[in-house]
Amino acid sequence: MQLPTWAAIMATIAGLAGIATLISNLGKIFSAVSSLLSWLTGRLKDKDAAQGLPKRTIVAVQQSQINALWWHLGRMGDRPMVQVVGDFNTTNVWTDNVRLTGAILRYRHWGFRSHTVRGDASVKDLRSAYSGNYPIPPNEMTRVRVGFHYLLKHRTPGKRFRADLAIIDQFGNHHWIRGLVFRHTDAMFD
Structure with missing residues (x-):
């Protein structure tokens, strides 16, 4: 039996809508599975941690200026390159000096595919105007870029x-700050 033309068109549209719904739900499913795996690996990692080492040494809060979180496009030779920068007020909540060894940036591409980038952390020295690999003394706050x-x-x-x-601190602890919004330097006041 042959369907009338309008019925065939409606059936095609309904089929396409079903496929679009399935694709949008796949992103949510992948995101949930990724979050579950991250949570499980975090729990397993805590059990393997050496005894006597702190799990939490710093607390970092985004600085309040408008340009605290920004990104810009540049080039490395003929290839496009992205620079991402964040400024944070960071407090040592442990009982001894803490050194920061780096940072990790994780963002999503296409809604569910996660990308991870490693970067540097630069600590402002409390006794000078310089920034670098300086320790953060106990109960002190300084700027970290x-x-x-x-x-x-x-x-x-x-x-x-x-x-x-x-x-990341000297003990390998990852101190996560979630949901940060980085603005392009040309869109700082949008």
Whole structure:
């Protein structure tokens, strides 16, 4: 039996809508599975941690200025490169000096595919105007700037993009700050 033309068109549209719904739900499913795996690996890692080492040594809060979180596009030779920078007020909550060894930036591409980039952390010395690999004394707060440089392998981020960031201490602890919004330098006041 042959369907009338309008019925065939409606059936095609319904089929396409079903496929679109399935694809959008796959992103949510992948995100949930990724979150579950991250949570499980975090729990297993805590059990393997050496006794006597602290699990939490710092607390970092985004600085309040408008340009505390930014990104810009540059070039490395003929290839496009992204620079991402964040400024944080960071307090040592442990009983001894803490040194920061780096940072991790994690963002999503296409809604469910996660990308991770390693970067540097630069600590402002409390006794001078310089920044570098300085310790943060107990119960003291200082400015920390994290920076990431990576080759652009897919589309350029929008004027704003959301990412999670971890500052890593000398013990390998990842201190996560989630849901940060980085703005392009040209869109700082948009």
